[in-house]
Amino acid sequence: MIRPLLVALLAALLGATSAWATTTPQVGVGVFGGLSVPVLQNVDVSSFSPSDAFGPTGSQFGIRVPVKVIPVVTLEPFFAKSNYKDQEETFGGLTYKRQGYDGTAFGLNAILGRVGGSGVNFYPYVGLGTFKLSRDTDEINKMGWNFGLGLGFSPAPRWSIQFRPEFNMVVTGDTSRKFGNATIGVNYEIMPEGGSHEAK
Amino acid sequence: MKRNRWLLLSLAVGLVVAGCVLTSGQIRISFDLDDFSTTTDTGLAAQTIDLNTESEYKDNKDKLKDLSDLAVLGEITNNLGSPINVEIWMTPTITNYTTAAEVTNSGSGAVRVWGPFNLAGNATKKIGWDDSAKLFSAAGKKLLLDEAKGDGQFQLYAIAPAGAYDFGVAKGVLVLVLDVGI
Numbered sequence: 001m002i003r004p005l006l007v008a009l010l011a012a013l014l015g016a017t018s019a020w021a022t023t024t025p026q027v028g029v030g031v032f033g034g035l036s037v038p039v040l041q042n043v044d045v046s047s048f049s050p051s052d053a054f055g056p057t058g059s060q061f062g063i064r065v066p067v068k069v070i071p072v073v074t075l076e077p078f079f080a081k082s083n084y085k086d087q088e089e090t091f092g093g094l095t096y097k098r099q100g101y102d103g104t105a106f107g108l109n110a111i112l113g114r115v116g117g118s119g120v121n122f123y124p125y126v127g128l129g130t131f132k133l134s135r136d137t138d139e140i141n142k143m144g145w146n147f148g149l150g151l152g153f154s155p156a157p158r159w160s161i162q163f164r165p166e167f168n169m170v171v172t173g174d175t176s177r178k179f180g181n182a183t184i185g186v187n188y189e190i191m192p193e194g195g196s197h198e199a200k
Numbered sequence: 201m202k203r204n205r206w207l208l209l210s211l212a213v214g215l216v217v218a219g220c221v222l223t224s225g226q227i228r229i230s231f232d233l234d235d236f237s238t239t240t241d242t243g244l245a246a247q248t249i250d251l252n253t254e255s256e257y258k259d260n261k262d263k264l265k266d267l268s269d270l271a272v273l274g275e276i277t278n279n280l281g282s283p284i285n286v287e288i289w290m291t292p293t294i295t296n297y298t299t300a301a302e303v304t305n306s307g308s309g310a311v312r313v314w315g316p317f318n319l320a321g322n323a324t325k326k327i328g329w330d331d332s333a334k335l336f337s338a339a340g341k342k343l344l345l346d347e348a349k350g351d352g353q354f355q356l357y358a359i360a361p362a363g364a365y366d367f368g369v370a371k372g373v374l375v376l377v378l379d380v381g382i
Contacts, residue, residue: 040225040226041225041226042226042269042377043226043228044227044228044230045227045229045256045260046229046230046254046255046256089228091273091371091373091375092232092273092274092372093371094273094274094275094326096271096273096329098269098271098329098333099329099330136330136334137330137333137334138333169221169222172266172379173265173379174221174224174265174381175221175226175379175380176221176224178225
């Protein structure tokens with residue numbers, strides 16, 4: 001299942017690189033943090049309500065390094081840590097807790113557009129990475145995908161604020177573990193647009 | 201602009217191909233177990249499980265891919281002064297063994313799916329979900345998954361194989377979290 005998606009991502013990147021230009025690289029570094037919510041995991045279907053589709057809200061933080069060396073696409077290696085709360089359920093009148101996962105992820109986002117720069121910009125992106133979800137009783141260590149739409153705006157030269165709602169899917173055979181993420185971060189352009197190392 | 205369209209199209213194709221992975225989830229089904237008590241003298245505590253009695257299972261059986269989490273929950277009381285190790289054994293068909301020795305006999309077809317759960321003398325303990333999940337054997341998980349994908353009927357036996365025992369289980373529940381396509 002991963003292979004067709006890899007091919008699609010590669011095709012997208014190749015399409016973007018077909019008009020490879022002598023663009024001066026733009027390099028940034030950003031930190032982010034926010035919320036991460038399990039989606040459609042451990043759902044009680046006997047008394048389902050829409051809110052049951054979402055597990056206990058967790059947190060996520062990490063680092064991203066957006067690098068724009070070609071027109072159209074920015075490549076962005078990322079590393080993220082997440083932590084999910086325990087889930088409480090009642091069976092037979094007794095309340096039980098199920099330990100939440102701790103997550104570690106690293107991978108690469110392909111962003112349509114740019115992350116930094118002046119003004120306000122929107123950018124869709126897709127990412128591929130390796131995701132590890134672990135708790136005392138079990139561990140999932142699989143490839144996964146990110147899909148999101150970022151919003152960035154620059155309050156000062158070289159600096160930008162990034163807001164990203166994101167859908168994350170860790171592929172586990174024929175099914176997947178899904179998470180909805182909403183993060184806010186700060187990005188600093190080490191090498192800004194135009195190749196100048198000075199503030200714009 | 202044309203290049204951007206190709207880029208989006210490629211990504212859309214990828215998403216469509218990944219559809220079956222995307223449209224999946226983990227659903228939880230719980231089965232209440234009858235309260236019981238068992239002693240070395242009175243023989244085995246057995247329970248027949250028919251997953252088909254749960255409409256949630258029947259509705260999702262054909263979409264079942266894997267077993268992502270499971271637990272045996274409830275309160276166990278040890279009525280003797282000496283500690284015991286409680287185990288749950290399973291046969292993939294409906295059986296009617298009457299002694300622990302019959303169940304644990306290598307030719308019985310029974311597999312230890314859970315345990316040992318250690319309980320001190322004259323103690324009552326609620327089995328925690330995390331603790332319970334750790335006690336499932338790999339062979340037991342596989343057998344449960346096979347049965348969940350199969351006819352959904354099997355037999356569970358609760359025993360404390362070493363020495364004399366006298367224990368009871370109250371508010372017992374078997375919890376299965378199934379990976380299903382939606």
